[in-house]
Amino acid sequence: MAAEQPIPVYTDLSDLYGSLGTSLNHAEKWNSIAEEFQRRFGRKPAYIARAPGRVNLIGEHIDYCLFGVLPAAIERDILIAIGRRPNPNAEDAPGSVVAENVQTKYTRQVFAPAPRRRASVSEEEVRLEEWHLDINTKQLRWESYVKAGYYGVLINYFAGGQNPASVDLLVTGTVPAGSGLSSSAAMVVASTLAFLAVNEKLEANFTGNGPKISKGQLVEMAVANEKRVGVNSGGMDQAASVISVPSSALYISFFPELSASAVPLPTGAIFIIANSLVVSDKAVTAKHNYNLRVVETLAAARILARHLELKVEKTEKVTLREVVGRLAGEVEEVGAMPVEWLLETLKRMEREIECLKPKKSSGEGQFGVTMEEMIEMSGMTAEEFKEVYLSWVEVEATQFQLYKRAKHVFSEASRVLQFRQICLAAESSPSPSDVIKDLGKLMNESQTSCDELFQCSCPELNELTNIAKDAGAIGSRLTGAGWGGCTVSLVAEGDVDAFIKKVSATYGPYKGLQDTALSEVIFATKPSSGACVYKFE
Incomplete structure (x- = not known):
C-alpha cells in the first residue's frame, strides 16, 4: 500500500x-x-x-x-x-x-x-x-x-x-x-x-x-x-x-x-486553479469557521447515534463515518465495507438526519439549535458534553447547524465515491465527453452544498465559480477549507488558454495582472x- x-x-x-x-x-x-x-x-x-x-x-x-x-x-x-x-x-x-x-x-x-x-x-x-x-x-x-x-x-x-x-x-x-x-x-x-x-x-x-x-x-x-x-x-x-x-x-x-x-484521471480535460485573492487563514478564524464545523459534525454524530440506538462510549468522540459503519454492521477488524454498501447506507442517512432539526423551527430554512438544545439532544449532561466536545477546542456560535452540516457530509461523501467510480471506469467508457460531464456535474453539486449547507464559501468564491462556468468550465467548485482561497475548475484540454483569458478579463481582482503576476493566481497544474x-x- x-x-x-x-x-x-x-x-x-x-x-x-x-x-x-x-x-x-x-x-x-x-x-x-x-x-x-x-x-x-x-x-x-x-x-x-x-x-x-x-x-x-x-x-x-x-x-x-x-x-x-x-x-x-x-x-x-x-x-x-x-x-x-x-x-x-x-x-x-x-x-x-x-x-x-x-x-x-x-x-x-x-x-x-x-x-x-x-x-x-x-x-x-x-x-x-x-x-x-x-x-x-x-x-x-x-x-x-x-x-x-x-x-x-x-x-x-x-x-x-x-x-x-x-x-x-x-x-x-x-x-x-x-x-x-x-x-x-x-x-x-x-x-x-x-x-x-x-x-x-x-x-x-x-x-x-x-x-x-x-x-x-x-x-x-x-x-x-x-x-x-x-x-x-x-x-x-x-x-x-x-x-x-x-x-x-x-x-x-x-x-x-x-x-x-x-x-x-480521464484524458481530455485539465484542472485549473484560480485564486479568489481572499486570504483564508483557517487557524486565525478557526473558532467560528473550521473548528466550529468540527464540533458541529461531532455533535451531530452523537445525536444521530442516540437516535439510531447505537452504542457510543460516554467520552467517545464518535464521527459520522463511524455512525454509518455501526448502523450497517461493519466490522472494523475485517476492513471497510464495500462501496455499494456504503452508498446505500449514506442514502439512508440523508433521511435519518431529520432528527437533527430543532423541535421548533425559528423560520423557513432555519435549522440551527442553541447550545442548550444541542446538549439536550445529545443525552449528556452539560458538564459531560462540554468536557467531551468543548474542552479541547475554542468555538464561537449562538446557533449550531447540525442538520445542514450532516446533510453536506453525507451527500459529499456520496459524491466522492461516485467521482472515483467514474474515473476508474473511464477507460472502458464509450463516450469520454460524457465521463467529463458527469465529473463536472458532481463538482457543481459539491459547490452548491459547500455554499448552502456547510456555509464555507464566500461571495468571491461564488462569483469566481460562476465566471468559470460562463467561461466554459464543465464544473467548478471551491477547494480547500473555503472562506476564501481557490477554486478548481474542470476545463476541456483544448479550451485552457481561452478559459484563462476569459476569467482573467472578467474577475475584477485579476484586471491589470499580466504575465508572471497573472500566472501566480490562475494556472493549470498536473498532479x-x-x-x-x-x-x-
Missing part, C-alpha cells in the same frame, strides 16, 4: 525532477535555494525537504468525519534547505534553530527547544522528557509551522536526555498562503521532514539501524504537528502532500485506518508526486 512505502530520498536531481511534473522549472528553483543557503550561511545545505500543496478535487470538510476524499498534489510546493551548524556558539542551547525565509517580508527567527521534565511519571516513563517550543496560536507567524514540525520530531525521537542538532534552515515556496491549496500543511510536512533528515532519523541507512519512516507515519506526525498551531485537521492535506503520485488523484480513506490508492528529500553528497 502507498501509505506503507518509505519517504523517497534522492541523491540524483534528475531522478527527483522527473517525479515532480513538467509545467514548472523545478531545477531553477532547487538550485536557487541551495545557492541562497550557501550565500547566507557560508556552506551548502545537507538536505532539501520538499512538500507540495494540494488541490482537493472533491470531498470538502469530510476528512475529519473519516470519510474518503479525492485530492491531488500540485507542482507548487514548499522547499526547506537545512544543515547542521558546524560550530555552534558556546551559549547556544542544544537544538537551537536559525530560521530564515527567502521572502523578505518574513524576518529571521532564532529559537531553541527547552527540555521540561514531567512533574509525575509512571515507572515506564521515568526517563521521558517533554519539550517546549513557544508557538503562538493567537497571532500565527510563519515560523510557527516550522516549530510545529520540529516539535513532533522532538517528542517522538528525542526522549531520555538526547539532544537534537543545532541547525540553520532556509524556507521558500510557491504555494500561496491562505489560498486553500494547503500551504500550512505543506510547511508542516516539509519542516517535519527537514528536522527528521538533519537529525538522521529518516532513513535506516543514515544510522545503520532502525526501520525507515513510512509515508503513513509521516502523515500521522504531520497531522498531530499541525494541531499545535491551532488547527484540528482531518489528515487529507497532509496525506495528499505526502502520499500522492504523478498523473493521478489520490483516494484517501481514513476508516478503519489510513489508506490511499491512485485514481487515474505531482508527494513529499521527498534530496540529500547532498
